[in-house]
Amino acid sequence: MPMIQSTDAEIYYEVSGSGSPVLLIAGLAGTGATWGPQKALFDKNHTVIIPDHRGTGKSSHTPKGQTISQHAADFAAICEKLGVGPVHCVGSSTGGAITQALALEHPALVKTATIASSWARVDPFFRRQFAARAQMIGSAGVKAATEMAALFLFDPRFQMTNEPVVQGWIEAASKNASAADIALARMDMILNHDRLADLGGVTCPAMVIVGQSDFCTPPHLSEQMAAAIPGAEFVQLPGGHFFYMEHPDLFHSRVEAFFRKHGG
Numbered sequence: 361m362p363m364i365q366s367t368d369a370e371i372y373y374e375v376s377g378s379g380s381p382v383l384l385i386a387g388l389a390g391t392g393a394t395w396g397p398q399k400a401l402f403d404k405n406h407t408v409i410i411p412d413h414r415g416t417g418k419s420s421h422t423p424k425g426q427t428i429s430q431h432a433a434d435f436a437a438i439c440e441k442l443g444v445g446p447v448h449c450v451g452s453s454t455g456g457a458i459t460q461a462l463a464l465e466h467p468a469l470v471k472t473a474t475i476a477s478s479w480a481r482v483d484p485f486f487r488r489q490f491a492a493r494a495q496m497i498g499s500a501g502v503k504a505a506t507e508m509a510a511l512f513l514f515d516p517r518f519q520m521t522n523e524p525v526v527q528g529w530i531e532a533a534s535k536n537a538s539a540a541d542i543a544l545a546r547m548d549m550i551l552n553h554d555r556l557a558d559l560g561g562v563t564c565p566a567m568v569i570v571g572q573s574d575f576c577t578p579p580h581l582s583e584q585m586a587a588a589i590p591g592a593e594f595v596q597l598p599g600g601h602f603f604y605m606e607h608p609d610l611f612h613s614r615v616e617a618f619f620r621k622h623g624g
Contacts, residue, residue, distance in 0.1 A: 390416030
């Protein structure tokens with residue numbers, strides 16, 4: 361298995377396709393498999409690098425180093441090992457927070473930053489939502505919390521007619537799931553993420569993109585980010601938090617257009 365030692369954890373990653381490099385950074389579930397159809401779409405034109413976050417998937421299951429900056433350092437180390445920088449970074453949700461840290465702390469490795477369904481500073485709604493999710497993990501376990509989370513991660517209208525897609529995400533997110541202590545450490549990590557005041561230092565081209573029906577990270581959080589990043593594009597598309605699974609071709613074509621605008 362392709363692994364890299366990064367400080368106190370081994371980080372698993374997959375590489376596929378060919379062309380200009382793209383780093384796909386998953387959300388809170390942390391596993392590359394949760395990107396669903398996007399991997400195959402990006403494979404057509406790019407060398408695609410998809411890691412599992414520390415604490416998840418095939419990476420070391422450890423509560424240590426569960427900070428956004430440490431994840432950014434883990435993924436920077438993969439890019440350096442592969443010799444592929446600068447890369448197009450595409451991060452969803454927690455991956456979007458990591459993309460912010462990569463652009464700020466490892467700017468030489470980032471060609472463009474696509475920040476999807478994410479946030480730069482929590483608000484009371486966000487904090488209350490994740491407090492409830494943490495309580496669910498503590499009382500019922502990670503699998504049950506994942507089942508519950510699907511209720512508001514997908515657009516309700518999508519769930520009416522696409523139950524196999526929703527169930528597929530639940531299975532991918534639950535496979536090799538983290539223990540409760542790791543999951544709770546990751547919840548603390550995202551609640552502590554606050555880079556809004558730093559985003560004026562992002563120097564690469566950036567696109568902030570969000571689903572119009574995103575309940576988990578509502579569009580106002582993306583609007584706030586886009587306003588803080590110099591020259592950032594702000595895009596809303598149909599769908600919920602996982603609009604890249606609900607409307608995969610639409611999401612992919614919009615991201616590819618952004619890449620082409622800034623060098624392929």
